[in-house]
Structure formats: C-alpha cells, structure tokens
Amino acid sequence: MEKIPAVRFEHITKAFGSKVVANKDVTMDIEKGEIMALLGENGSGKTTLMNMLSGIYRQDEGQIYINGEEVHINSPKDAYDLGVGMIHQHFKLVDLFNAAENIALGMDKKVTGNAKKIEKDVREICDRYGFELDLKKKVYNMSVSEKQVLEIVKTLYRGASILILDEPTAVLTPQETDKLFSVLRNMKADGKSIIIITHKLNEVLAISDRVAILRKGEYIDTVLTKEASVQSLTDMMVGAKVELDIERPDVKHKTRRLSINHLTILDKYGVKVIDDVSLDAYSGEILGIAGISGSGQKQLLEAVAGLQPAEKDSSIKYIDPETREESQLIGKSVSEIKKLGVSLAFVPEDRLGMGLVGNMDMTDNMMLRSYKNGHNIFTDRKTPHDLAEKVKEELEVVTPGISTPVRKLSGGNVQKVLVGREIATEPTVMMAAYAVRGLDINTSYTIYRLLNEQKKKGVAVIYVGEDLDVLLALCDRIAVLCGGRLNGILDGRTATKEEVGYLMTKLIDYGQEAETYDYHEEA
Amino acid sequence: MFATFFHRAVLTAISLLFGCTGEIITEKSGNLNLGVPGVMCVGGISGFTGAFLYEFFWSTPETANWFLAIMIPLIFCLLGSLIMGLIYSFLTTTLRANQNVTGLALTILGAGLSDFLGGYLVKQTNSGGAFVSISLSSKYYMATLPFANDLGWFGEMFLSYGFLAYVAIIIAVIAAIFLKRTRTGLNLRAVGENPATADANGINVIKYKYFATCIGCMISGLGGLFYVMNKASGVWSSDNLEPLGWLAVALVIFTVWKPNLAIPGAIIFGGLSILSYHISANNAISLPLEAKPLLEMTPYIVTVVVLIFNSLRKKRESQPPEALGLAYFREDR
Numbered sequence: 001m002e003k004i005p006a007v008r009f010e011h012i013t014k015a016f017g018s019k020v021v022a023n024k025d026v027t028m029d030i031e032k033g034e035i036m037a038l039l040g041e042n043g044s045g046k047t048t049l050m051n052m053l054s055g056i057y058r059q060d061e062g063q064i065y066i067n068g069e070e071v072h073i074n075s076p077k078d079a080y081d082l083g084v085g086m087i088h089q090h091f092k093l094v095d096l097f098n099a100a101e102n103i104a105l106g107m108d109k110k111v112t113g114n115a116k117k118i119e120k121d122v123r124e125i126c127d128r129y130g131f132e133l134d135l136k137k138k139v140y141n142m143s144v145s146e147k148q149v150l151e152i153v154k155t156l157y158r159g160a161s162i163l164i165l166d167e168p169t170a171v172l173t174p175q176e177t178d179k180l181f182s183v184l185r186n187m188k189a190d191g192k193s194i195i196i197i198t199h200k201l202n203e204v205l206a207i208s209d210r211v212a213i214l215r216k217g218e219y220i221d222t223v224l225t226k227e228a229s230v231q232s233l234t235d236m237m238v239g240a241k242v243e244l245d246i247e248r249p250d251v252k253h254k255t256r257r258l259s260i261n262h263l264t265i266l267d268k269y270g271v272k273v274i275d276d277v278s279l280d281a282y283s284g285e286i287l288g289i290a291g292i293s294g295s296g297q298k299q300l301l302e303a304v305a306g307l308q309p310a311e312k313d314s315s316i317k318y319i320d321p322e323t324r325e326e327s328q329l330i331g332k333s334v335s336e337i338k339k340l341g342v343s344l345a346f347v348p349e350d351r352l353g354m355g356l357v358g359n360m361d362m363t364d365n366m367m368l369r370s371y372k373n374g375h376n377i378f379t380d381r382k383t384p385h386d387l388a389e390k391v392k393e394e395l396e397v398v399t400p401g402i403s404t405p406v407r408k409l410s411g412g413n414v415q416k417v418l419v420g421r422e423i424a425t426e427p428t429v430m431m432a433a434y435a436v437r438g439l440d441i442n443t444s445y446t447i448y449r450l451l452n453e454q455k456k457k458g459v460a461v462i463y464v465g466e467d468l469d470v471l472l473a474l475c476d477r478i479a480v481l482c483g484g485r486l487n488g489i490l491d492g493r494t495a496t497k498e499e500v501g502y503l504m505t506k507l508i509d510y511g512q513e514a515e516t517y518d519y520h521e522e523a
Numbered sequence: 524m525f526a527t528f529f530h531r532a533v534l535t536a537i538s539l540l541f542g543c544t545g546e547i548i549t550e551k552s553g554n555l556n557l558g559v560p561g562v563m564c565v566g567g568i569s570g571f572t573g574a575f576l577y578e579f580f581w582s583t584p585e586t587a588n589w590f591l592a593i594m595i596p597l598i599f600c601l602l603g604s605l606i607m608g609l610i611y612s613f614l615t616t617t618l619r620a621n622q623n624v625t626g627l628a629l630t631i632l633g634a635g636l637s638d639f640l641g642g643y644l645v646k647q648t649n650s651g652g653a654f655v656s657i658s659l660s661s662k663y664y665m666a667t668l669p670f671a672n673d674l675g676w677f678g679e680m681f682l683s684y685g686f687l688a689y690v691a692i693i694i695a696v697i698a699a700i701f702l703k704r705t706r707t708g709l710n711l712r713a714v715g716e717n718p719a720t721a722d723a724n725g726i727n728v729i730k731y732k733y734f735a736t737c738i739g740c741m742i743s744g745l746g747g748l749f750y751v752m753n754k755a756s757g758v759w760s761s762d763n764l765e766p767l768g769w770l771a772v773a774l775v776i777f778t779v780w781k782p783n784l785a786i787p788g789a790i791i792f793g794g795l796s797i798l799s800y801h802i803s804a805n806n807a808i809s810l811p812l813e814a815k816p817l818l819e820m821t822p823y824i825v826t827v828v829v830l831i832f833n834s835l836r837k838k839r840e841s842q843p844p845e846a847l848g849l850a851y852f853r854e855d856r
Contacts (some may be wrong), residue, residue, distance in 0.1 A: 054723075056723070056853065075722075075725070075727075076722060076723045076724065076725050077725030077726075080725050087721075088723070090721060092717075092720040092724065093717075093720055094712075094713045094716045094717045094721075095716070095717070095845070096719055096839055096840065096845070097709075097712075097713070097716075104706065104709065104712065105709060105713050105720075105721065105724045105726070106710055106713070106721065106723075106724035106725040106726040107706075107725075120567070138839075140839055143597060297674045360715040459569075463660075492721050
C-alpha cells in the first residue's frame with residue numbers, strides 16, 4: 001500500500017501580474033515525520049509555494065492535498081485549521097504584545113481557555129521539545145532567536161503538524177542554529193512534518209532527510225539527503241555547473257586610501273559600539289570585516305559614510321589618490337564629504353531602508369545619486385533612465401520593467417539595482433555590508449565579480465560579511481571585530497577559518513596589542 | 524461658582540468624550556479617521572432631523588410620547604453615523620484609498636451636508652424664523668433626576684445632565700475594558716499594530732476594520748446628538764460642531780489612545796475650551812478681545828506638549844498603533 005504524504009502539491013501554478021511566474025506546474029510530496037529542505041535560488045518560488053500552503057496566497061492553478069484529501073486554503077486561518085503553520089522570515093508578531101498575548105492572538109477563547117490555562121499548555125509544549133520562553137516578556141524586548149522560539153511555540157500551540165520554516169537560520173548565531181536544529185529533530189521524532197526553506201547547503205545536509213529543489217519556479221527533483229553533496233545540490237539548483245572558486249586577483253599599487261584612528265562610537269544608551277578601532281584601507285584591496293552580527297560593523301561603515309557621530313579623538317582620514325592630501329571625515333555630513341571630492345559608494349545592510357526607496361522605480365532610485373547634477377531647476381531624467389537600462393541589462397535584473405517599484409523585486413534583484421547604482425558613481429572607496437545576504441549563489445557570484453572589478457580599478461573595497469568561507473576566499477585582509485573592538489587583522493590568503501572564528505568570539509585583553517597584518521605602501 | 528464652571532465644562536466634554544472614544548476604537552483598528560468632525564455633524568443633523576420629523580409631522584403635542592421622542596432621534600443619529608462609517612470603510616479598507624484624504628473629505632462632506640439640511644429644515648417650518656427648535660425631544664434628552672436640584676453643588680456637578688452624558692462615560696469605561704481585557708479587544712489591537720500578523724494568526728482584518736470603524740463612527744456621532752440636544756437645547760447650529768470634532772481628534776492623542784483617560788481628558792478639554800467665555804461672563808477679570816482665541820487654543824497646545832513628552836519618553840505603550848493610517852493588502856509584497 002502506498003504511503004499517504006502529509007502534503008501533496010499537484011500542478012501548482014502562481015503568477016504575479018502577467019509577467020512574473022513564481023511557480024509553474026509544481027508537483028511534489030512531503031512525507032509525514034520528515035524534515036524536508038526546500039532549496040532554490042532567490043526568486044525560485046520557494047516562499048511563494050509555501051505561502052500558498054499557509055494561506056497567504058491562493059494558487060492560480062492546481063490542487064493541494066493534505067493527508068490525502070484535497071483542500072482549499074483561502075486564509076491563514078484555514079491553514080491553521082488543517083494543521084499547517086508557517087514561521088515567516090519576517091516574524092509575524094505584534095511587538096507591543098507579550099509572548100502570551102501573541103500566542104492567544106486570533107484564537108477562540110472556547111478553545112484556549114483563560115490566561116492560566118494557556119500558560120500551562122505552553123509550558124507543556126516548551127518542556128516537551130526543549131524550548132525556553134518567558135511568557136511575560138514583550139516582543140520588542142526580545143532577541144531574534146527568542147522571537148523565533150515564540151513563533152515556533154505559537155505554531156505548535158495551534159496544533160500544527162506541518163511546520164514550514166522560511167530561512168530560519170539567516171539571523172541566528174551558530175550556537176542558536178544548533179539549538180534550533182535539536183528542537184527540530186525533537187519535533188520530527190514526535191511525528192511532525194517539517195519543511196525548511198534555506199540557501200545554506202551545509203545546513204541542508206546537516207538537518208534534512210530529503211531535499212526538494214526548485215529552479216525558476218519549476219520543480220526539479222527530490223533527492224535523499226544522504227545521497228546528496230554540496231556539489232550535486234548546487235548543480236541541480238542552478239542548472240549549469242557554477243564555478244565555486246571566487247577569483248582573487250593580487251593587490252597592486254597599494255596606497256593608503258582611508259586611515260581610521262582610535263575610532264570610538266557610543267550608542268544611544270552610552271554603550272561603546274565601536275571601541276578604539278584603528279585600521280587602514282588600501283586602494284586595490286578588498287578589506288573584509290568579520291564578526292558576529294552586531295559587533296559594530298554597521299556603525300563602523302556608517303561613521304565613514306558620515307552617518308554616525310563619533311567620540312572625540314576619533315579620526316577617519318581620507319587620502320586623495322591624486323593629490324595625496326588628507327582630509328578628516330569625522331564631523332562632516334554626507335554632502336560635506338561629497339564636496340571634499342570623496343567618492344564613496346555605500347551598499348548598506350538595509351537595502352530597502354537605507355539604500356533604495358521601495359516605492360520608487362529604478363530610474364528614480366538611480367536619480368537619488370544624481371539629482372544634484374546639472375544646473376537646471378528641472379531634473380535630468382534621461383541619464384538615470386539610461387543608467388537604469390544599463391544596470392538592468394548588464395546585471396540581468398529580473399523585473400517587469402524599469403518603471404516597476406523596486407520593492408516588488410526579489411531580494412537579489414533589489415541588491416543588483418543598488419550595487420549597480422553605487423558602482424556607476426565611480427567610487428574611490430566602496431563599502432558593502434552583507435552584500436550577499438539572502439541572495440542565491442548566482443547573484444552572489446555576480447556581486448563578488450563586481451567587487452573584484454572595483455578592486456582591480458584601484459578602489460578601496462570594504463566588505464562586511466558573515467560567511468567565513470566567502471570572506472576567506474574573497475578578501476585580501478580580514479579585520480575581525482568583537483564587541484566593538486578590533487581583535488586583529490589577518491592575511492586573507494593564509495588565515496584559516498578557525499583563526500577567524502577564534503578572534504570573532506574571544507575578546508583580547510585590554511592593553512594587549514591586537515595582531516594586525518598591514519601593508520607597506522607602494523609608491 | 525466652580526460647580527457652574529464644571530457643569531458647563533462637562534456639557535462640552537461629553538460631546539468630546541463620544542467623539543474621542545469612537546475615534547480611539549477606530550484608530551485601534553489602524554484606520555485614522557479624520558472624518559470625525561464630519562461624522563459628528565452628520566450624527567447631530569441626523570438626530571435633529573429625526574426629532575424634527577417626529578415633532579412636526581409624525582405626531583401632535585397630544586399624541587407625542589417620551590419614548591419615541593428619544594428613540595427616533597437616537598436611531599436616526601446612529602444610522603447617519605453608520606453610513607459615514609461605511610463610506611469610510613469601503614473607501615479605505617475595500618478600495619484602499621488614502622485614509623487622510625478620505626477622512627478630510629468626509630469632514631467636508633459632513634459639515635456641508637449638515638449645514639444644508641439644517642437650513643432646509645428651517646424653511647420647512649414656514650415660521651420665517653432664522654432657526655428651528657426641537658423643544659420636545661431636547662426636553663426629554665435634558666431631563667435629569669428629579670432630586671438633582673435639591674443636592675446643591677453635588678447635584679449640579681454630577682447629576683445635572685441628561686442620560687446621554689452617563690451613557691458616554693459608561694461607553695468609555697466599557698471601551699477601556701474591552702480593549703485591555705477581552706480577547707476581541709486584543710485581536711483588534713493586533714489589527715492596528717500589525718495587520719499582516721493578525722491576518723497570519725487567522726484574524727479577519729477586513730471585518731475588524733469595518734466593525735471598529737462603523738461602531739466608532741456611531742459612538743462619535745452620538746457626540747453630535749448630545750451637542751444638539753443638550754448643549755444647544757434643541758436649536759440647530761452647525762458652527763460649533765466641527766471645531767468640537769477636531770478637538771475630539773486632538774483628545775485621542777492627548778489620552779494616548781486610552782478611553783479611560785478620555786473621561787478626565789474630555790473634562791479638561793471642555794473646561795479649557797469654555798474658559799474664556801466663563802471668565803468674561805463672570806466678569807472676574809475683564810478679558811481683552813484678543814485673549815479669547817488664545818485661550819481657545821490651549822487644548823491644542825496641551826496636545827502638542829503631550830506629543831512632545833511622549834516622543835521624548837519613547838515608551839512603546841504610549842505610541843499610536845503602528846499600522847495607523849496604512850492600508851492593508853494581504854498579497855502586497
């Protein structure tokens with residue numbers, strides 16, 4: 001007798017508008033009591049497919065079966081009733097409410113009973129699977145991993161037997177990831193079906209039983225994890241074989257471009273987020289910044305960009321490539337820095353918040369960089385329009401048209417627009433923070449290639465990254481931040497992953513000189 | 524003397540309290556209804572029309588009874604306000620039109636409509652007079668407990684109002700309990716804070732927005748009815764109703780979206796808004812002409828101070844609902 005799958009998709013098709021087809025004729029199964037990894041590039045339709053199972057979207061064509069019966073999921077409530085719970089990438093929690101209120105949200109009082117009963121039931125779930133959760137804590141006081149735990153507990157509390165996790169590890173530390181995985185294994189042992197959407201191949205191999213691969217909205221295949229390898233999965237995911245090696249040209253004509261000295265930055269509570277950091281950036285190199293998320297990377301870059309006030313005695317000097325003239329950047333606004341002739345490209349972490357305006361189209365976003373050009377009271381729309389066309393062509397931005405608001409593009413395409421615009425300013429210093437976060441392999445490589453091109457042109461590139469393998473393959477030097485302090489600078493060509501990892505987690509003692517690998521200037 | 528001042532302050536405050544409580548419920552669903560002044564105007568003129576029809580056409584002084592004289596204006600008022608709420612909900616929730624524009628349009632519509640209808644009704648009486656009075660209904664609306672007058676200052680301060688005043692306070696208290704303690708209230712707040720989350724949790728966002736807005740409008744509309752019946756003693760004049768509506772909107776901010784705080788808040792606002800009149804009426808000090816508008820400004824200045832104070836304090840609980848003013852569309856990416 002054939003086993004009945006927990007979920008079966010049959011010929012599912014979903015399109016947004018007339019041009020973007022997110023899912024095309026997808027047919028696949030998820031078994032009971034398994035962890036299935038859903039793998040695919042950005043914009044391959046993984047999240048869209050799962051959103052149809054969780055009632056956020058409605059499929060245009062095809063059927064969904066749960067436990068062998070055809071179901072019509074019109075709303076998230078229908079999904080809950082069928083035992084489907086989804087933990088979204090952006091948590092669906094009300095910040096102002098505490099954990100218990102978030103759990104009770106939208107549930108029938110007859111089912112849940114009073115606050116005491118909810119608490120007791122939630123405790124039981126936490127004990128069974130090994131969660132830690134403070135029910136009285138407000139969500140706005142929670143860390144990302146606490147929020148995630150709350151989301152999972154909430155979903156289980158609603159009796160979900162099919163759990164979907166959308167990129168659950170994207171924001172977790174390695175320890176938190178391990179904890180999550182052990183909880184997932186407990187849930188699997190309890191007979192739950194778990195679908196985990198991810199880009200990280202090593203995690204796929206570590207946690208899943210089977211892997212389903214989507215490519216450009218189409219279902220490719222399902223393979224057993226134990227028979228798969230990083231190489232075989234990558235091949236299926238991207239179609240053609242991708243070169244896994246990242247190019248790293250030698251550094252030529254090293255001259256000092258940025259000189260940061262004793263930089264100290266306080267946050268709004270008076271805590272040092274950058275603590276006495278000194279480092280130089282050279283032309284023609286890629287300087288990697290490693291560190292656990294929140295170690296001061298953001299503030300460091302923003303200080304250079306003129307967006308962060310620094311404490312006194314801090315100094316960030318820019319050395320002009322032509323005249324060798326030094327100018328102090330601290331205390332200057334973005335436009336003042338620009339007036340100094342410093343050509344700074346900044347690809348911030350928050351693409352749609354700081355980098356681009358989501359509701360504006362590509363042309364208008366290009367204009368954000370050039371609106372001051374020209375001497376006419378009317379804006380010049382032609383140049384940015386041409387630039388938008390050029391970026392779309394050269395970086396293969398997938399969009400219905402350059403007049404589509406950029407917020408409607410997928411993450412990778414948004415990043416291409418942003419990087420394309422920044423490069424077009426012909427910078428002398430280029431800073432990129434988490435430039436490939438949430439991006440698929442192909443887009444990531446495009447970004448690496450673009451950064452390398454800038455490096456070859458003699459731009460001083462500063463790259464803040466989280467994937468150590470990439471940092472070690474791409475960067476010439478790696479500066480490691482820990483708790484706002486510079487723990488050391490390593491040679492990217494000889495450093496090992498262990499060395500970087502050690503510096504990321506172990507704060508060196510005050511007074512002890514950090515080991516720094518520095519260049520000598522070449523004339 | 525203070526008792527008299529307090530009494531007058533409360534007469535204004537009750538309209539504000541209705542308007543404010545209704546708007547708080549509406550805003551908790553994420554709908555910023557700037558049409559409150561219009562809704563109050565429509566509530567007032569609808570009730571007035573109901574009373575007018577009953578007094579002048581549907582009954583004679585002999586056949587009129589107190590029950591219908593109260594119920595007909597009340598039902599007219601609620602229906603008129605409900606229609607305003609439905610228009611607002613349909614435009615902003617179903618068609619996802621801009622909330623600010625829709626609200627302001629409703630204010631203009633409501634004020635204009637009530638002016639027009641008021642003028643029309645005056646003509647119908649053929650009295651040739653400049654105003655028309657619905658003395659019968661307003662008599663019942665203004666009726667107080669028979670022994671209220673015998674209790675001196677206590678009676679004047681607390682018992683000298685028509686039944687709607689007490690209804691306003693009860694509604695505000697119930698609204699506060701509803702928002703804070705009940706499951707439905709929790710769901711409603713979630714809709715205003717984060718509709719996507721509410722939706723993902725199985726809450727019908729559209730339904731909540733419609734109900735909150737319509738019920739809110741009906742409560743706000745009662746403020747107009749109270750003004751017509753009690754403050755203006757059954758004489759129609761639309762001039763003062765629209766400013767009262769704006770004051771109610773300011774009061775929502777002043778009370779940081781808490782209906783229980785709206786009760787003392789409304790009395791403070793009511794007191795501040797009649798202060799200039801009270802001072803000159805009692806000749807306590809002779810007030811220069813320019814001082815009057817300055818004094819009338821005080822509620823708004825106080826509101827601005829509260830706004831500044833709240834932004835400095837950065838307390839999350841005193842901020843407006845996070846999704847206030849934003850349309851919700853499930854498939855929006």
